[in-house]
Amino acid sequence: MVEPIRQRKIIHVDMDCFFAAVEMRDFPELRDKPIAVGGPANSRGVISTCNYEARQYGVRSAMPSSEALRRCPGLILVPGRMSVYKAVSQQIRAIFARYTELIEPLSLDEAYLDVTDCHQCRGSATLIAQRIRAEIQAETGLTASAGIAPNKFIAKIASDENKPNGQCVVLPEQCAAFAAALPLRKIPGVGPRTAERLAEHGLQNGADVLKHSPERLHEWLGKFGPVLYQRAQGIDPREVQPHRERKSVGVETTVAEDLRSEQACLDKLMSLLPELARRLGEKPFKGLNVKLKFSDFQQTTVACQGNELAPSQLAALLHTGYLRGEGKGVRLVGISVTLASHSSPQLSLL
Structure with missing residues (x-):
């Protein structure tokens, strides 16, 4: 049986709003005021986390601090305490x-x-x-x-x-209906460009995905297509993995419109650093990796050794990768670190 x-x-x-919540707990004078944990605006700083008061002004994680202050002039910027x-x-x-x-x-x-x-x-x-x-x-x-x-x-x-x-x-018994009603942008893996491509085929939510076969979705999205088909049914066979040994930590973003200059790519790369720092915590790392995906979906990764997220080093990696595109637009920018098994200096966003 x-x-x-x-x-x-x-x-x-x-x-x-974890980082911001810790700051408001430790410094009660910050409560009920719009605050954000992030770098100063005059040094290309970006927002790591903000509280809900700041979000009412449109302030968001990964936003340049200068833009956050423009949207919310009374925003209080707090340096992080990792x-x-x-x-x-x-x-x-x-x-x-x-x-x-x-x-x-x-x-x-x-x-x-x-x-x-x-x-x-x-x-x-x-x-x-x-x-x-x-x-x-x-x-x-x-x-x-x-x-x-x-x-x-x-x-x-x-x-x-x-x-x-x-x-x-x-x-x-509610999973299928819950997934079917989800806007596609809420499904992990569906970035702005993927959502745009799906919208061109009339797909806006999970129910729309199920009108097509996994094979058709594979034609449109590659290996992510069948995964999306499963998610649209509320299916996810992955187990909780408590002892998974992670070899890297990274973050990437697909932009709504192709980036057409190296500087635009660098700005986007720097905006990812707070989220990378949040995911990394104080895990020691030994290598840096910058990933670019071009408008024709070809991608490249440039790596080097290092245990600090130094902007100059990241800019050099990006420069190498950008030249490989031979002038093509960039649709995805990513950054990751290769984890080390031994202690190393604390993460710093220089």
């Missing part, structure tokens, strides 16, 4: 560990938890998420949001539904 497949219970916990954020992250991780060993951190401020075998709270993933969020607030003074679902993809999307300080539950 074939045993039925056991339904997973996955929680995605995402801290609310060692503090890391310490708080460890506190939060310890709370997770009270409920499960199956914890897959994505960055300092978010993680997947598999609570399928957790017997606390009568085994209810909804109640476990509520208790975890309550303990985080009681012990750190910070709020978190959560998504609860039978797989990682739906849980991650759901955690953003009721932010800040809320949670969203998607039951197994």
